[in-house]
Amino acid sequence: MTFTLTDGLIDQIISAMENQEKSFLLDADTLSLVEKSDSVKADDNLFYELPEWNAADGFELREAFVNQLHIVAVKKELKEVLHSGRGVFKNFRNVLKNYPDADKRWHIFKHNFMSARINEWYNSLREVWGLEKLDYFSETDEDLVHDDFSFVEYKSGENQNEVLQQTCAFLTDDSSELPDDFRKSYYTLLEDRFKTYDLVNQTGVLCRSQADEFAGCITASVMVGNQEKTMVLTSFFVPENFRGLGIGTELVNLLLSQLKAQGKKWILLPNIFIPEFFEPLLIRRGFKKMRNGFFAEI
Numbered sequence: 001m002t003f004t005l006t007d008g009l010i011d012q013i014i015s016a017m018e019n020q021e022k023s024f025l026l027d028a029d030t031l032s033l034v035e036k037s038d039s040v041k042a043d044d045n046l047f048y049e050l051p052e053w054n055a056a057d058g059f060e061l062r063e064a065f066v067n068q069l070h071i072v073a074v075k076k077e078l079k080e081v082l083h084s085g086r087g088v089f090k091n092f093r094n095v096l097k098n099y100p101d102a103d104k105r106w107h108i109f110k111h112n113f114m115s116a117r118i119n120e121w122y123n124s125l126r127e128v129w130g131l132e133k134l135d136y137f138s139e140t141d142e143d144l145v146h147d148d149f150s151f152v153e154y155k156s157g158e159n160q161n162e163v164l165q166q167t168c169a170f171l172t173d174d175s176s177e178l179p180d181d182f183r184k185s186y187y188t189l190l191e192d193r194f195k196t197y198d199l200v201n202q203t204g205v206l207c208r209s210q211a212d213e214f215a216g217c218i219t220a221s222v223m224v225g226n227q228e229k230t231m232v233l234t235s236f237f238v239p240e241n242f243r244g245l246g247i248g249t250e251l252v253n254l255l256l257s258q259l260k261a262q263g264k265k266w267i268l269l270p271n272i273f274i275p276e277f278f279e280p281l282l283i284r285r286g287f288k289k290m291r292n293g294f295f296a297e298i
Contacts, residue, residue: 001045002129003028005122014114017053024050044128051121053114062092065109068245070148070209074102101147145246151254154204154219163206163217163235164194170237197221197234203262204235205254207247215242218251220259220267229265231298236269236278248281256285260298269294 009031016024016033023036025047034040034047042049063082069075074095081091096103123133154163168187194202197219204219216238223232238247259267269282270293279289287294 001028002125002131003031005118005134006031010115010118013050013118014111016050017114017118018058020055026050048125051117053117057117058089061110061113062088064113065106068109069102069105071099071102074099145250148210148245149215149247150208150210151250152206152208153258154202154206154217156198156202159206159217160194160198162214163219164191166214166217166239167194167235167237170239194234202234203255203258205251205258207238207242207251209242213242215239216247216251218255220255223268229263231259231264231267233267233269248278249285252281252285256296256298264298267296267298 003026009026012033013026016022024033025036025040025042026032026049027034028046028048033050036042040047059082062078066075066078066082069078077095078092081088081095084091096106119134126133164187168183168190198221202219202221204217206214207216209215218236219234220231221234222228223230236248236251238251256267269287279294282294282296283289285296287296
C-alpha cells in the first residue's frame with residue numbers, strides 16, 4: 001500500500017525517531033504511527049519500518065550543525081561539548097538554552113536534517129512502488145539569514161571588480177590545472193562581457209557576512225537594447241563555505257522583487273551561471289528548464 005508523505009506525518013516520524021525507548025511502525029492506511037509489538041510487525045505493505053536513527057546519527061546531526069554555525073562563541077562551546085565524551089546530548093541542549101537565537105537555528109536545522117533523511121527513506125519506498133523520486137527542499141527562515149548576513153544592492157562603480165574576480169574564480173574553481181595564460185584570457189572575456197552589461201544599467205544584490213566576507217551575488221541586465229522587459233542573468237553564485245544557509249534562495253527572491261518593481265516581465269538564466277546544486281532552488285521558485293538554461297515570468 002502506497003502513502004503520501006505530508007508535513008504532519010514528517011513531524012510524527014521525527015518524534016518517533018528521536019524516541020530511543022520505543023520502536024514505532026507507520027500504518028499506511030491511517031497515516032499514523034503504532035508501537036511495534038509481537039502482534040504488530042513490519043510487512044512492507046500496511047506497516048512500514050521507519051528510517052533508522054540512533055545515537056551515532058544524533059551525534060552526526062549535532063556535528064553538522066556546529067560545522068555550519070557562524071556564531072563564534074556558541075560554536076566554540078558546542079565543539080567543546082562534542083569532544084567531551086560524556087553527557088553530550090544533554091550538555092549540548094544546556095549550552096543552547098543560553099543562546100536563544102542559536103537554539104532557534106538548531107531546531108530549524110534539526111528538522112531539515114531529519115526531514116532529508118526521511119525523504120531518502122520515502123524515495124526508496126517510491127522506487128519499490130515504481131514511482132518517481134521526489135525532491136526535498138529544506139525550510140529556510142529569512143529572518144535568520146538576515147541576522148547573519150547583509151544583502152545590499154549591486155552598484156557598478158563600487159562592486160564591479162569584486163564580482164568579476166569572484167565570478168571568474170567560481171567558474172574555474174574545478175579546473176586547477178588550467179594554465180595561467182588561459183585563466184587570464186577567460187577573465188578578460190568575462191570582464192568585457194560584464195562591463196558591457198554594466199553599460200545598460202545592470203542590477204543585482206550582493207551578500208556579505210557579519211565579518212564583511214563576500215558570501216554571494218546575483219546580477220541581471222537587459223538582454224538586448226530593444227527588449228526592455230526581458231532580463232538575462234549575468235552572475236549568480238554562493239561560495240562553498242556559505243552554502244546551505246538560505247543565501248541563494250534569498251538572493252533570487254530579492255532580485256525578482258527588484259525586477260518586478262522595475263516592471264520587467266521575463267528573466268533568462270544561461271547554463272554557464274547555473275551550478276547543478278542550484279537547480280532545485282530555481283524549480284521551486286517557478287523557473288522552467290530549457291535546453292540552454294532556465295527562464296521565468298517575473
